[in-house]
Ligand code: NAI
């Protein structure tokens with residue numbers, strides 16, 4: 001029998017390695033013929049470690065979870081209660097999995113398994129198409145940058161392709177720093193060849209021969225999996241002087257960051273990649289024209305690049321058919337915080353925030369009413385329940401004073417103190433600021449002090465805080481200082497009682 005136990009870090013944090021060891025031990029002791037496959041996670045974190053058993057009798061893969069080492073004897077005797085076939089679990093069955101179609105299904109480091117599940121179809125088609133058609137296909141797909149800013153990927157690639165330079169680069173931003181986000185890590189650990197294939201297509205499209213993945217040091221498992229996958233891809237000719245026998249050269253190097261949030265900002269990332277201090281560069285020049293080592297560079301997020309293969313496999317039209325307004329395709333929602341069914345949920349843009357929290361996520365884990373959802377990481381706005389009918393879409397969120405960012409959602413119940421959360425946002429900015437510009441470097445420190453004054457009952461400080469947020473928003477050089485006002489002002493606007501209560505208590 002085949003048994004699948006995830007090697008994804010979230011599953012490992014919940015005991016997957018111990019379960020895998022127990023399965024091998026018990027199977028060995030009982031003389032059972034078990035082939036163990038360490039797959040990626042499907043993203044249903046509350047069911048991890050989620051083990052699948054394939055008896056090979058046409059019954060498919062039966063899911064069990066969460067499994068503990070103590071459950072293993074019953075699991076091997078077929079006496080453990082099954083969740084049924086994994087694809088029929090409602091959380092998974094309700095998704096539109098394009099980018100994450102293989103994640104959880106395949107052995108992440110088996111290139112044949114990858115190919116058997118649609119892998120490499122995209123890059124072969126891209127090679128046959130030629131550079132101009134590759135660029136047009138990406139434009140037609142409507143794909144926008146999944147790192148957060150939502151800039152059209154095809155336009156970015158065209159800018160690099162049209163730049164006149166002997167050397168160009170593809171840089172993958174895998175410095176996933178937003179709180180509550182884990183999509184980049186999950187796909188790297190569960191389906192690393194999709195990222196490699198996406199980068200190879202990007203390289204062929206824009207005429208770049210080298211790619212770098214800037215991967216955060218906090219993801220040791222992802223670093224190991226991706227490094228191994230790059231070696232396998234090179235050995236099998238997906239990377240190298242002739243990508244899959246074509247005249248195109250493309251190779252990838254994995255580089256590790258050192259833990260600074262600001263190095264997720266593309267120009268700070270490029271500085272860090274060049275061995276310099278991770279401070280933000282002024283734009284222009286855009287990295288698309290003067291990026292890594294001063295050369296035209298595509299800087300794309302992991303999910304943007306890992307989505308490229310499916311666009312070329314199924315066609316731009318297929319991808320663009322999903323979505324809402326100018327937000328085409330699927331969004332990989334990462335549902336976290338105080339939530340019953342936390343995990344990764346890939347769906348077409350257009351689902352409402354309320355559906356995500358209440359129907360998909362099942363409401364709070366504590367069972368208490370939801371108070372707020374922070375969407376888009378530590379720089380995202382706190383959305384109150386009154387805004388739950390907002391559809392997930394770039395423009396739709398913008399109109400409501402929010403942002404989707406990297407599509408991470410952190411849910412809070414009614415015990416959350418929003419003044420405290422506003423203070424945390426300013427404190428986070430003060431700690432992570434690169435120090436290059438004054439509104440962020442000094443403003444964030446003053447912001448913490450001003451919120452402390454409000455907490456102590458100083459009414460005048462509210463106007464000062466609003467003024468400070470305007471200055472940070474309009475005067476900061478990058479999104480860290482410029483977007484910190486989102487969580488602060490949304491907390492103040494939507495939850496004034498939390499600011500007033502502290503005042504009254506002090507009076
Ligand atoms: P931006 O709007 O300045 O740029 C977006 C991208 O488009 C950049 O790569 C930029 O170089 C490119 N671009 C802009 N105009 C272009 C043109 N004419 N031709 C070619 N390329 C062009 O936004 P920025 O500062 O890069 O990113 C901000 C976003 O990052 C925020 O929305 C935030 O949500 C997100 N973010 C994500 C994090 C994560 O962990 N994934 C962490 C922190 C922030």
Ligand code: SF4
Nearest residue numbers: 434436437440478481
């Ligand atoms: Fe650096 Fe903050 Fe200015 Fe960004 S906003 S450049 S992080 S000081």
